[in-house]
Amino acid sequence: MSDWYRDFANSGVGTTITRQLGLPRPAVLRRYEPGQPLLPGPAVVGSAGAGRLGNRLTALLRDAGVAVQSLGAADVEDGERPAAVLLDATGLTGPGDLAGVHAFLAPAVKRLRRSGRVLVLGDPPTGAESPAQAAARQALDGLVRSVAKELRDGSTANLLLVPARTEESLAGPVRFFLSGRSAYVDGQQVTLSGAAGDVAQDELRPLAGTVAVVTGAARGIGAAIARTLHRDGAVVVVVDLPSAGDHLAEVANGVRGTALQLDISREDAGQRIIDHAVQRHGRLDIVVHNAGITRDKLLVNMDPARWESVIGVNIAAQLRINETLLASEHFRTTPRIVSVASTSGIAGNRGQTNYAASKGGVMGMVRATAPLLGAHGGSINAVAPGFIETEMTARMPFATREVARRLNSLQQGGQPTDVAEAIAFLASDAAGGISGEVLRVCGQNLVGA
């Protein structure tokens, strides 16, 4: 649905009024469109301490057609303003080195363009050689989240943790964070865990040659996921309840895929998904668990039926389907699973004990399943959407919706495509180095950060 306030705040008179009154000023975000350059301007690359990624970053940016500015250029007033600021912080040895982080970021971020990107690359604190080094590495987390909250005009800041021996998989995630695909991903941290990532040969169709299944695809976020995977080159099988079949058929026809009317909580759902994909399209590479339901009630008023249906559809069904997938010989070549979790599962939400439990369960499942898929060179991750503009959120009371929309660093709700872009990325080989992660697409939701 439309965000009337964002449109107003970006109009001529709206700009004046919102500035003078100090009201939120949600920006029109830079979103990905096929064929657009990775960044609308140059990038600045710097480092704090003796980092090991600087040269690699510069090279991969140039490969992607991005002009890389020299370290000093960022604070030259008449230079071209950067569209991205990248900091290699893998050289931190202790808190004293953080001064270098500040010294680089402050002038560079000051000159950042609208819808700019700040991306900090660090090491995970767990592998530190000393408490001082662990402190400095952990410090990056608080620092990047705070930068994200200070940025305006649709700019974002994120932290990418690059443990030793995962550097080879760096290019895909870096491109994702700089691109319009990550428009609504802000203040987040992603840890690489493998070296398998590879950027696509065909940039316009990174999923070419793959067959993807999307559950809950009849409307909203699921339909957007189907369209995005199709745009990226996948053959898409869309799944939803038989009672949603008319909307599902529309989505299937829109993406030139096939519709599979199926209740995913049926015992044989996994096998039916595999059979359909393999018989009709010859293979199965990607499964997106998007189907989910809400049956909200306060815990004390919740009847067993509400509890069981939410747990049954949102987590039990995914687990059962994954078991079937993992046992199938048809899901063996870099298989990828992406589940839709929710920020409710992280921060909790009043009236959603069942839903939050199920979505928390999804995140647990993803972490524990990662090694099983890793055995076949595959990956599993979750995306946790925050406030997304869908038919469901459009039904919220006006005031509640307006407040919920603004309670994030980007001061607006996300679009279904924002979630879909993150999922399409995680379903691609470009994200091969990422598994067992939960990526929030929430505009840095202020609740439960």
Add this chain to the structure above:
Amino acid sequence: MAVQTRRAAIVGGNRIPFARSNSRYARASNQDMLTATLDGLVARFGLQGAQVGEVVAGAVLKHARDFNLTRESVLGSRLSASTPAYDVQQACGTGLEAAVLVANKIALGQVESGIAGGVDTTSDAPMAINEDMRRALLAVNSAKTVQQRLKALAGIRPGQFLPEVPRNSEPRTGLSMGEHAAITAAEWEIGRAEQDELAVASHRNLAAAYDRGFFDDLVTPYLGLSRDENLRPDSSLEKVATLKPVFGKGDGATMTAGNSTPLTDGASAVLLGSDEWAASKGLPVLAHLVDAQTAAVDYVHGGEGLLMAPVHAVPVLLARNGLTLQDFDLYEVHEAFASTVLATLKAWEDAAYCKDTLGLDAPLGPVDRSKLNVNGSSLAAGHPFAATGGRIVATLAKLLHEAGPGKRGLISICAAGGQGVVAILES
């Protein structure tokens, strides 16, 4: 040209749930419903932009604007606009006849694939101006001068404004189909209780099939309906026994709203192709259409019941295929009325009738009732005339596929005008 034939494969089907007349689909036209049904089929089998050999469908109740109904529906669908189409109309046999026509062209190698379908609305039915008014207006239209035109207009009388409402009756007897069926029911002494039993079984079987997900890949919801509106899962003998007869006369009347199909709106479509075509597209083959037969009876002067033609068609079909009536794993006998099904079965068991009327040496014998309409039929689903054939073909093909290879099913559909279409499917 080499005349080598092959069996046409039934790949799958799609239909919209059937709605009761003047209900959910009251504002949907034949073209709306047929287009939606084709689009659902396209979505199920990934046929977006595809050119199939031919789309054959029809409707029994047609508006003047529906003259090219199937082609117009194809143009509005996601199929390739270069897919040819034509209309057929054989009353309630339309849907099955359409499937037979497509299968025959596939068998002859004239097309590799095709879609057979049917649609009907009793809600958005054509309503014509009455015959007197039509003639008066034609006269106005053909008038050459203003004077002639005024004269022609002056001839119009108030009574001519009464519209002509379509009736579900036989033009040659003036009797409704239900009244005809009631005559047959009385002749064959079909009792009320057995009709009610058949009706209740139809509802229960259809509901159970929905519950086990059988229709998940056969039905696509439409306008808020995801199951057949006429379906009463909680139907019981006690309840239907309380209904008053609506067809037939006097104490002997047995046919009620419960054991007769109601007027219904809906559409169905079946995808057929050669085995090679299906394999090349990664599509399943549920069953093959083996053979079909039509028959017609003289219900006006010949003393045969209006809906008894399938009784005549089946023995011809069996003889040609070297089969007996018992050589089938499943039977689909269209439930126009419960009494029609029961009279049909009774006739095949009746030695005198089979000898004298059908000219057979021996009766065809009984049909195992546990193999009859196992997922319900028209009494529960409803019967949008031309859409019933497609519903039955897709349902039976899937049932035979589930039962495994080499299973055989018989379809029998009666139609207005004293006609009948029957066919054999085999998995």
